[in-house]
Amino acid sequence: MKRRLHSRRGWLGNTISYVYLTVLAIFAVFPLLWIILSSVKEKGELTQNPTAILPQSVTWENFRIVFEQLNFGTNIKNSIIIAGSTTLIAIVISSLGAYGVVRFFPRFGKLMTRVLITTYMFPPILLAVPYAIIMGRIGMMNNRAGLVIVYLSISVPYALWLLVGFIHTVPLEIEEAARVDGANKLQVFYKVVLPITAPGIVAVAIYTFINVWNEFLYSLIMINSSSKMTIAVALRSLTGQEVLDWGVMMAASTIVVLPSVIFFMLIQKRIAGGLAQGAVKS
Amino acid sequence: MKKRISVILMTAMLTAALAACSSGTGSGTSQSDAAASQADTAASVAADTSATAETTDAGETEQPAESELEGEITFWHSFTQGPRLENIQAAADAFMTDHPKVKINIETYSWGDFYTKWTTGLASGNVPDMSTARAGEVVEMINADAIIPLDDLIDSIGRDRFYESPIQEMTYTDGQCYAVPIYSHAYVMWYRKDLLEKYNLDVPKTWEEFNAAATAITEGENGEVYGCSVPMGTNDNYATSFLDVYVGSARESLLTQDRKPNLTSQTALDGIQFWVDMYHNNSPADSINFNTLDQATLYYQGKNAFDFNSGFHIGGVESNTPDLLDYIDCAPIPTPSGDGNPDYIVNNMPMVVWKNSEHPEICKAFIEYFYSPDRYIPFLHSVPVGMMPALKEITNDPAFLENDTIKKYQNAMETISNALSHGTYTAMEYGPCVEAGILANQRVIEGMFQDIVLNGTPVEDAAAAAEAQLLELFSAAE
Amino acid sequence: MPVKRKTISSLTSWLFVLPALLVVVLLMLYPVTSSIFYSFTNKNLIKADFRMIGLDNYKAILTDNTFWTAFLTNLKWTAASLLGQLLIGFSAALALNRIKKGSGIYRTLLIIPWAFPSIVLAFSWKWILNGVSGFLPNLLVKLGICDTTPQFLSSAALAFPTLVFLNIWFGAPLMMVNILSALQTVPQDQYESARMDGASPLQSFVHITFPHIRMVVGLLVVLRTIWVFNSFDIIYLITGGGPGSITKTVPIYAYDTGWGMRMLGKSSAVTVLLLLSLLFICSMYFKLLNRWEKENA
Structure with a gap:
């Protein structure tokens, strides 16, 4: 009796789940679909027939314009270099730091965590002008390394904070066993701690990468040359004053967003490794 | 083991270094190469000789031109x-061919960001060598001691070759002129011939007629076409322009002669009320957040019957809805009484040279080169009728007139040319001043319009509040 | 010998934390202190000279109605966005955790919004919601739901809810992914035994699921609160704070003050106030989290 009730309830729950997820998926996917479809529509169709879903005829004109007028390849490359190096450096610095704080300076750790969370709270807009001034002074304005440095300052605090939690999950006994075997601190870190915390590190790395990849304000302020601009700012410069061509903007958006969607699909299992799990222990 | 870690660290550092170093390349983009190949070398040689001829006319002041130009400059403009x-890239490329030791880096920004860029740039010491600017911003740049006077350049090109009013407009209280106009345009009334015909309407000459015509079209078209969209977005200063169009049509100004905001004069109040009513009756609700671009797009797509803008509208319609090209035209701005010449909004796009520049001589030489007919006319032709020449002789130059669009829109050419000599930039009726820039760029008037529309604030109260807010900004700027 | 060894050892200990310390101290110290310093001056963004004016900036801001409106908007924006993200993220995670077939595909599709850079998010939704030729407004008219095209981004009634919706759209996947992975750590045998005892699904959620994942959820909420409270891009790129000041949050207000009016001093004071209120909110969160942590232990 009970069992049957259960399976009926299970069936209902499953159906509701599928319906609910399908509705959410439509919302999640529609904008992507729509920019792709809009990017291949003819000019007239775009505005004359706003509710038509499929294009009457497919045109690649918008993509031609985007590639001819804009140096999108360079901008995408810049974004990858900047987001990639920020992530790499931030992760190296923060995982070393997190391990050091947890193992060697545990008392100082509590204070440090507080300081870190506070720095993470600084509104980016508060820091924009001072960063511009200091980077101008040391000649790092309009410089991708300069932008990486600025991004480090917004990435390291929370990466460190999250990683402290992951390091806490490493059982001390394993480390001690390695110490007994004669490994030094760096070796213990590298051989024992890193593999155990790898899923967490990857998750934090992805999170860092995404935040930097999407960042707009600092990138706008710090970079002047179009050859050094990130994709977000290059896209923004498409909104000219006298001409607004939705078709072209959609084509450019497609070019930007499609690779990141594919990237997400590939790494989604890793993201699911979860950031917050580690943070629980901090 | 240590080695492996140091390898990781090294890689990290290397990537950062890579980000820093690979910056040198680039800049000479593919599109510029294409454009440059079109530019014919003979023309550029001819241009160069004519430029040198001018230089010798000007006399001793321009002696650096004798020695070879050398150095790198950065040029920011907002023609995205x-x-x-x-065209600008092609001009720069040709100039670099003539002066092999010169490098011109061109960077473009959209209008809104341009402002953020140069203000932050000034704070961090990171501004270009030369740039375009908005008319209202030049005074701010002068006040911040950021740009240099260009009188020597103007004299070298030939002061009498320029139209007088733009030069006057850019001459500061210290008697020096800090910018050169690269082109001019004026706001006129754009309309749709086919719609006027359909509803049996004449081209409106008074605001009353304008209102009647817009209303007739809105009602007749039943939402397909709006009579006159009124843009009030706070991302742009278009509502200020609309109000200025109205106030100017009564030959008044948004600033008083002693540089106080003038929003509570009877004309200004009438103007505010007029546009608020127009918004409620004949404009899409969305236009409350429209910027220049949204507004223009509506006309380009044939969904707006009347609009106030420059000759740029032709190009916009051409690229959006070419079928409409035969049905668009422009006319003088309506006036309260129907007679008399209105005061137009005239925009003389300024080009400025920054004080930080290490090579002002290159900037000046390049600007002078840019004005040579072989460079300048193709540039003007890139937005025919939209960009009107800043040099008198070009206006009648057969090469300039030899353009299909210019020939087709004779009436628009005449209307706009006439407007150019009867007006100034918003609130510059009594000369250039910081207050005019603040009034045009601080979005206070846009905020006022939105307040009236969204909160139902009475026009008088909203205008008085906006005036107070502007006064506060004026005093803060001192 | 042992002494020397100990020194080396503590030296290497320091080497671990040094780079991170340098980044945090060097990179944050100057900007933060200079911002706080500017907040007591009348510094103009584009002028070099300035003078100390004490608390004048703070006085001016705290007596400015626009600031308080923006502050209230900021609170509403943060609360509504977070609640929505949490609700959608949580329910989607529960649903994903429940279904057997196709959960991989659904998860892949549902994280797509997270891949949208804010500029693309702005472009695409502005186009979809465009009041003249946007898909959604015209569809609603076509279906007879609305008489005229609804102005999602420019009507006083719709602009704010629309922005919140977009922020939920963008932020829910992050919640979903993390909550899902937390759900998967809940030991299944506890559910089994609860079911044996005749517990309803709601009961087992309250007594088993929630206690297990609440720390994760709590930290996610802290992380996202900070992020959303300070967020600038989405609003700036989509409405710029308009229409009127309806979507003007404190970061936008600070931007308008600092860049629009070039009052860098005043704008710094605004952001310092923003930081202080955020510190207050987060200290409340942490109190709760600490209590939970003690209960769990």
């Missing part, structure tokens, strides 16, 4: 798209 961008 299309043939204008290509």
